[in-house]
Amino acid sequence: MASSSSSLPPSVFNPRRHVGVNLERVTNVTNTEYPGHYPDEDHSWDLAKFKQNLQLSVKRLSQRSIEFDLVGVDASIANAFRRILIAEVPTMAIEHVYVWNNTSVIQDEVLAQRLGLIPLDVDPRMFEFRTQTDTPTDRNTLVFQLNVTCERMKNAPRGSTSQHKHEYVRSEDLEWVPQGEQEVVFADKPPAPTNKEIVLAKLAPGQEINVELHAIKGVGKEHAKWNPVATASYRLHPLVLLNPSKPIPPHLADKFAKCFSPGVVRVESGGKVSIDERNLRKESMSREVLRHPEFEGCVELKRIRDWFIFTIESESHYKPEELFLESVKVMRAKIASVREAAEALIAQPGADARVDGDVEMATA
Amino acid sequence: MADSTPKIKILKGAEPDLSAATYQIHDESHTLGNALRWMLMKNPKVEFCGYSVPHPSENHINMRIQMYDNLSSLTALITALSNLDDLCGTVEDAYKSSLATDPIERWDEQS
Numbered sequence: 001m002a003s004s005s006s007s008l009p010p011s012v013f014n015p016r017r018h019v020g021v022n023l024e025r026v027t028n029v030t031n032t033e034y035p036g037h038y039p040d041e042d043h044s045w046d047l048a049k050f051k052q053n054l055q056l057s058v059k060r061l062s063q064r065s066i067e068f069d070l071v072g073v074d075a076s077i078a079n080a081f082r083r084i085l086i087a088e089v090p091t092m093a094i095e096h097v098y099v100w101n102n103t104s105v106i107q108d109e110v111l112a113q114r115l116g117l118i119p120l121d122v123d124p125r126m127f128e129f130r131t132q133t134d135t136p137t138d139r140n141t142l143v144f145q146l147n148v149t150c151e152r153m154k155n156a157p158r159g160s161t162s163q164h165k166h167e168y169v170r171s172e173d174l175e176w177v178p179q180g181e182q183e184v185v186f187a188d189k190p191p192a193p194t195n196k197e198i199v200l201a202k203l204a205p206g207q208e209i210n211v212e213l214h215a216i217k218g219v220g221k222e223h224a225k226w227n228p229v230a231t232a233s234y235r236l237h238p239l240v241l242l243n244p245s246k247p248i249p250p251h252l253a254d255k256f257a258k259c260f261s262p263g264v265v266r267v268e269s270g271g272k273v274s275i276d277e278r279n280l281r282k283e284s285m286s287r288e289v290l291r292h293p294e295f296e297g298c299v300e301l302k303r304i305r306d307w308f309i310f311t312i313e314s315e316s317h318y319k320p321e322e323l324f325l326e327s328v329k330v331m332r333a334k335i336a337s338v339r340e341a342a343e344a345l346i347a348q349p350g351a352d353a354r355v356d357g358d359v360e361m362a363t364a
Numbered sequence: 365m366a367d368s369t370p371k372i373k374i375l376k377g378a379e380p381d382l383s384a385a386t387y388q389i390h391d392e393s394h395t396l397g398n399a400l401r402w403m404l405m406k407n408p409k410v411e412f413c414g415y416s417v418p419h420p421s422e423n424h425i426n427m428r429i430q431m432y433d434n435l436s437s438l439t440a441l442i443t444a445l446s447n448l449d450d451l452c453g454t455v456e457d458a459y460k461s462s463l464a465t466d467p468i469e470r471w472d473e474q475s
Contacts, residue, residue, distance in 0.1 A: 035408035045406035045447050047454070056458035057466050062473035068462070070455070076398040077451065083395040195475060321463055328456045332449055334396050338389060339445040341371035346438050 007277045012239065012304060019236060021301040023290040031074055031305060058321070064230075065313040066320040069237070071306060078234055078308045084327040085232035087221040090124045091316045092142060092191075093117075094225075096214035103208050104169075106201045111209070114200050115146070116225045118171050120215055121317050122191040127217045138180030142191055142215040145175045150203035164205055172196035174213070191215075194316065228323060230313035237307035238283040240264065240275050241300040248273040248298055256298075259289035281309060375426065384430040385437045393417065397425040403444040403451075409435050 011017070020027035033043045055071040070078060097112035104111070122142060130140035148166040156163045166173070171193035178186070201209060220227035240260065242248075248256045250271025257265040263279035285303070289295050314320040369390050378385035389396070397415040404413040404427075412430040429437035 034405050042408075043406065044408045045403065047447070047450050050451065051454050054454060054458055056455065056462050058459075058462045058468050060469045060471060062471045064473045064475055068459070073451075073455070074402050076402040077455075080395045080399040083393075088395070324459055325456065328452050328459070331396075331399075332452050334392065335445050335449045335452070337371060338392065338396065338400075339442060339449075341389075342387075342438060342442050342445065345372055345374070346442070 008280070012237075012307075013241075017304050017306060018239065018302040019305050021285055021287065021303060023287060028305075061321060064315075064320060065311065066324070067309065067311050068324070070234075070308040070310055071304075073306060073308070075305070075308075078310075080331060081324065081327045082232050082234060082310075084330045085229050085312060085323060086227060088219050088330050089228045089318075089323065089326045090129070090217050090219050091226050091228045091318075092120045092122045092124050092127060092215045092217055093223070094120070094144070094213045094215045095218065096216075098212040098214075099210075100212065101208055101210040103206075104201050104203050105207075111201060111211070115211070115213055116223070118174070118198060118200075119194045119316050120191060121189075121194040122186070122215070123317050124217050126185065129218075130216045136214065138182050140216060141179065142182070143177040143179055144191075144213040144215065145177050145211075146173055146200075146213060147175070147210045148173050148203070149208040150205050152205050164203075166203055168199050169201040169203060169209060170196065171198040171200060173200075177212075228314065228316040228318055228326075230315040232310075232312045232323070234308040234310045236303035236305065237309055238280055238285050239302040239304055240280065240283065241302060242273065242275060243298050243300070246298050248295070252294060255292075256289065256295060259286075259292070259295070261286075381434055382436045382438050383434040385428075387427045387429070387437075387441065388424050389427060390424045392425050394425075397427065399448060400427065400441075400444055403448045404429060404440060406447075407440055407444065409433065410437075410440055 016033075019029055032038075033041075035042065035044045037043065050072070053072040056068065058066065058068040060067040094116045097108075097115055099108045099112075102108055102111065106114075120142070127142070128140045130136065134140060146169070148169050150164050150166045153163060153165050174193060176191050178190075203209070218226035253267045253271040253273050256273055257267050259265075261279075261282050261284045263276055264283045266274045266276045268274070285301060287301060289299055290301070310324070312320055312323050314323055318326060371390050373388040373390075374382075375386040375388055394417060397417065401413055401415045404410050409432050410429060411432050413428065415425050415427045417425050427441075429440060431437050431440060
């Protein structure tokens with residue numbers, strides 16, 4: 001079915017790579033390319049073959065987000081990177097809030113929660129993790145101060161909506177208090193919230209908030225405030241296959257085109273229908289076309305099982321293009337730690353004896 | 365959290381030659397579990413490989429590996445880990461080269 005002018009590589013039309021999208025179910029979701037599954041086919045791990053098949057191309061990039069295609073990996077690999085982006089790439093966030101005075105209507109614990117969620121523009125790679133027993137140092141803790149009192153502004157213009165100073169407490173009111181070396185290390189770019197306009201509290205005249213904030217390094221699996229991304233997600237590349245033996249009747253061409261996202265279906269002047277493969281990735285896969293009996297058998301909706309369209313939106317210090325690399329780094333660190341433990345297990349003298357009888361039981 | 369927990373334990377019931385064994389990997393989840401399972405299944409000497417997260421509030425996974433020809437599952441595990449690391453390296457290099465050379469649509473997004 002691949003036309004000669006296809007902008008997609010021909011291997012895309014290999015049915016083994018397709019996930020079927022039907023009216024009420026999806027089919028062939030799982031990858032079956034394992035050794036022993038197909039007779040006379042070798043699907044054992046081959047790095048050279050993997051390198052050859054892997055395609056990674058960055059498509060769109062802005063100050064906050066990135067979109068790239070990852071083609072030729074299994075879902076388990078793509079999902080590992082996605083999960084790491086959400087839960088295991090470290091960032092800095094406020095963890096300890098020392099309240100000296102808070103006469104606002106917002107309770108201490110609620111204020112502390114709101115403060116924790118402020119994304120901070122500090123490079124986490126400059127810091128070490130701090131455990132509960134560690135003493136705070138300039139290498140693992142960042143200190144901010146928030147000290148605001150709402151006052152009437154004497155010289156405020158008459159009729160102006162804002163008659164009070166600090167009526168709104170915003171993230172810009174956080175003041176960084178450098179500790180030790182930090183003043184030198186962060187001289188170029190003093191730590192501050194990424195967004196200055198987050199409203200933290202509203203004050204009435206005379207009310208005061210005076211708190212000291214300690215930010216530490218952490219990961220998203222402990223608390224969502226350490227999540228470095230707004231979203232990190234992938235979807236599979238859509239594919240629309242027209243059945244050459246059952247073309248769309250010309251008088252229904254426009255109706256057919258309306259069943260898809262704009263630009264996906266081209267209708268020529270004679271009513272001939274074709275798929276614009278450059279716009280296929282925009283297809284929403286609404287499955288609208290499958291609802292109409294007149295189009296039954298004319299078209300098949302598919303997704304390409306190993307073509308992942310990643311979208312990552314940064315909500316932290318990291319530039320969007322750095323985030324994926326950070327996730328690969330975390331993945332490799334995980335692999336290294338498990339591997340070290342496995343190698344220690346193999347090197348352990350008497351490992352066989354231990355397994356034989358006196359197996360160390362896992363205590364729950 | 366007690367740091368004394370070993371990273372990997374071999375659960376009771378393993379074959380003496382480790383041709384079939386269940387490994388309990390501490391402080392890991394589906395993230396590594398599923399990827400490692402896939403890589404182990406790519407090994408033709410692996411008869412069976414599966415993993416589970418026994419309970420969501422327990423911080424470990426169980427990885428079951430059974431081998432053909434009485435080979436050691438521990439060796440297969442280490443091989444799979446190093447293959448997985450090669451894979452990550454390949455992906456990393458491909459990403460870096462794409463970022464450096466591919467035509468990228470740059471657009472302005474206000475926060």
